[in-house]
Amino acid sequence: MPGRLHTGVKICGLTEEAGFDACVEHGADWIGFVFFDRSPRCVTPQQAASLASRGVGQAKTVGLFVHPRDEDIARVLEHAALDVLQIYASEERAQQVAQAFGVSVWLSFPVAGAADLPASCPVQKMLIEPRPPKEATRPGGNAQKLDWSMLAGWKPLFPWMLAGGLRVDNVAEAIRITGAPDVDVSSGVESAPGIKDPALIAQFVRNARQADRN
Numbered sequence: 565m566p567g568r569l570h571t572g573v574k575i576c577g578l579t580e581e582a583g584f585d586a587c588v589e590h591g592a593d594w595i596g597f598v599f600f601d602r603s604p605r606c607v608t609p610q611q612a613a614s615l616a617s618r619g620v621g622q623a624k625t626v627g628l629f630v631h632p633r634d635e636d637i638a639r640v641l642e643h644a645a646l647d648v649l650q651i652y653a654s655e656e657r658a659q660q661v662a663q664a665f666g667v668s669v670w671l672s673f674p675v676a677g678a679a680d681l682p683a684s685c686p687v688q689k690m691l692i693e694p695r696p697p698k699e700a701t702r703p704g705g706n707a708q709k710l711d712w713s714m715l716a717g718w719k720p721l722f723p724w725m726l727a728g729g730l731r732v733d734n735v736a737e738a739i740r741i742t743g744a745p746d747v748d749v750s751s752g753v754e755s756a757p758g759i760k761d762p763a764l765i766a767q768f769v770r771n772a773r774q775a776d777r778n
């Protein structure tokens with residue numbers, strides 16, 4: 565039976581105060597910082613720490629890393645006390661990171677077809693997102709969406725989150741079709757790459773929370 569449960573919302577790729585404050589004000593559950601230098605959303609550990617200090621005890625913070633070495637993560641954690649590490653790497657590497665840092669780890673699973681949907685997850689959460697196009701310069705944050713119909717009826721036993729190409733005008737439909745318990749957005753709430761639009765953040769959170777699950 566359809567139901568309206570609390571949908572977890574992550575807004576990713578914050579670089580400036582107005583966007584960060586809008587995430588906190590409108591009740592985003594997680595706020596993400598990108599530590600990948602080929603992203604227009606890349607921030608330094610110091611910038612992330614300064615922004616995070618504006619929302620202590622409110623939203624949780626997520627640090628996004630692409631094939632990180634332990635020292636890359638450690639350098640960030642020296643400055644910013646992140647709640648979650650979102651990793652683009654193998655399952656084995658994600659497990660190592662979880663053990664090394666004792667912090668909640670989320671692992672990205674790039675999906676091109678139903679056969680790519682994972683049956684299990686070695687860390688706390690699976691991020692289900694589209695496999696990036698061959699010419700992409702980064703593995704996510706490309707405003708590219710999945711064929712949501714392949715997720716209809718998929719009932720994983722592990723916590724998961726839907727990402728990729730979500731926007732104010734399609735997030736409710738994405739949740740209805742896929743049953744996603746949590747959603748993640750970056751480009752869809754931006755006025756320019758790396759610059760978040762507070763009004764779009766407000767509307768995105770509202771639309772996600774008003775959506776019915778399948």
Ligand SMILES: O=C(O)c1ccccc1N[C@@H]1O[C@H](COP(=O)(O)O)[C@@H](O)[C@H]1O
Pocket residue numbers: 575576577596598600603604605628630652693702703704705706707708727728729730748749750751752
């Ligand atoms: O946002 C980025 O620049 C990024 C860089 C490297 C890996 C992942 C990245 N973003 C992640 O992708 C999702 C979806 O992005 P979008 O909404 O389609 O733009 C984003 O929320 C991040 O988790």
